[in-house]
Amino acid sequence: MNIQFKKGALELCVLALLYKQDRYGYEIVQKISDQIVISEGSVYPLLRRLKKEGYLTTYLQESKEGPSRKYYRLTDQGRDHLHVLNEEWKQFSEGVNQLIKEGDFNE
Amino acid sequence: MNKEQFLTSLEKGLKKLPHEEREDIMHDFEEHFFNGSADGKTEEQISESLGSPKQIAKELVATSHIEKMEATASTANIFRAVWAVVGLGFFNFIIVFGPFAALLGFILAGWITGVSFVASPLLILVTLIVNLGTFEFFDMFFSIMLCGIGLFIAMGMLYVTKVLTTLFVRYLKYNVSLVKGGLKHD
Numbered sequence: 001m002n003i004q005f006k007k008g009a010l011e012l013c014v015l016a017l018l019y020k021q022d023r024y025g026y027e028i029v030q031k032i033s034d035q036i037v038i039s040e041g042s043v044y045p046l047l048r049r050l051k052k053e054g055y056l057t058t059y060l061q062e063s064k065e066g067p068s069r070k071y072y073r074l075t076d077q078g079r080d081h082l083h084v085l086n087e088e089w090k091q092f093s094e095g096v097n098q099l100i101k102e103g104d105f106n107e
Numbered sequence: 108m109n110k111e112q113f114l115t116s117l118e119k120g121l122k123k124l125p126h127e128e129r130e131d132i133m134h135d136f137e138e139h140f141f142n143g144s145a146d147g148k149t150e151e152q153i154s155e156s157l158g159s160p161k162q163i164a165k166e167l168v169a170t171s172h173i174e175k176m177e178a179t180a181s182t183a184n185i186f187r188a189v190w191a192v193v194g195l196g197f198f199n200f201i202i203v204f205g206p207f208a209a210l211l212g213f214i215l216a217g218w219i220t221g222v223s224f225v226a227s228p229l230l231i232l233v234t235l236i237v238n239l240g241t242f243e244f245f246d247m248f249f250s251i252m253l254c255g256i257g258l259f260i261a262m263g264m265l266y267v268t269k270v271l272t273t274l275f276v277r278y279l280k281y282n283v284s285l286v287k288g289g290l291k292h293d
Contacts, residue, residue, distance in 0.1 A: 024138075024142075025135055025138060025139060026138065026139050026142035026143065026146075027142075029139070030146075033156065039156070039157065039158025039159070039162075040139075040156045040157045040158065041136075041157035041158040041159075041160070041162075041163040042158060042162075042163060042166060044132070044135050044136070044139075044163065044167075045163060045166040045167050045170060048132075048167065048170065049170050049283075052170070052174060065145070066141045066142075066145065067134070067137065067138055067141055069138060069142075070134070070135060070138065
């Protein structure tokens with residue numbers, strides 16, 4: 001898929017994943033790459049940016065084995081942002097779907 | 108690429124970041140490698156799916172520069188941020204460098220006009236000293252008028268520069284959110 005499309009969508013995916021529960025980095029990356037082909041390393045710059053913009057906070061939690069895990073949590077501001085992005089995405093994808101349907105080549 | 112090669116290359120790319128931030132990033136990736144191994148993947152598989160450590164470092168550095176530029180929009184900070192964003196790839200080069208060069212040209216031209224207008228009475232003084240006896244009242248009044256206009260231009264430019272800088276900072280930020288968060292660099 002086109003790079004530009006995916007980049008915008010990636011932010012929405014990350015926020016959506018954190019809506020119901022806090023997750024650690026590896027978990028977020030795996031969840032996304034199960035569905036979409038991405039270069040996984042770029043999720044980390046995105047996570048840092050979202051944190052700097054106040055949409056996420058982080059905390060460390062000891063894990064049974066290995067180094068402590070950094071968990072990401074959605075802030076209230078992040079929740080609002082998620083709703084905005086979600087609306088935008090809905091309009092965008094409905095528009096694209098409509099155009100594809102009108103193209104009528106899928107029969 | 109194994110874990111060590113990946114982390115070394117990443118750390119090298121992050122040299123310009125503050126120590127604390129670099130440590131934090133390195134910790135994230137070490138954690139990632141640990142979890143990946145626990146998942147049964149080899150170091151090579153993990154770094155393969157992470158992508159190029161150089162590109163990841165570039166993205167992190169660009170974000171950090173933009174952040175600094177937002178805190179203090181000094182000329183040096185802006186140049187650093189533009190440079191970092193331009194370095195991300197050809198696409199960024201086109202959509203960042205063009206507008207930046209145009210803005211810079213406009214601002215420079217405005218300031219040069221303003222400052223040289225303000226300085227024009229000095230020119231009269233210089234001609235007065237160099238060629239004694241060629242003093243013309245017209246020249247003097249005209250240069251004083253130019254000086255006044257120049258002051259207005261300079262004041263205007265102060266405002267324009269501030270507004271354009273803010274807008275450009277916003278544009279750069281938007282640009283990074285659009286082009287980065289990057290995917291397979293194909």
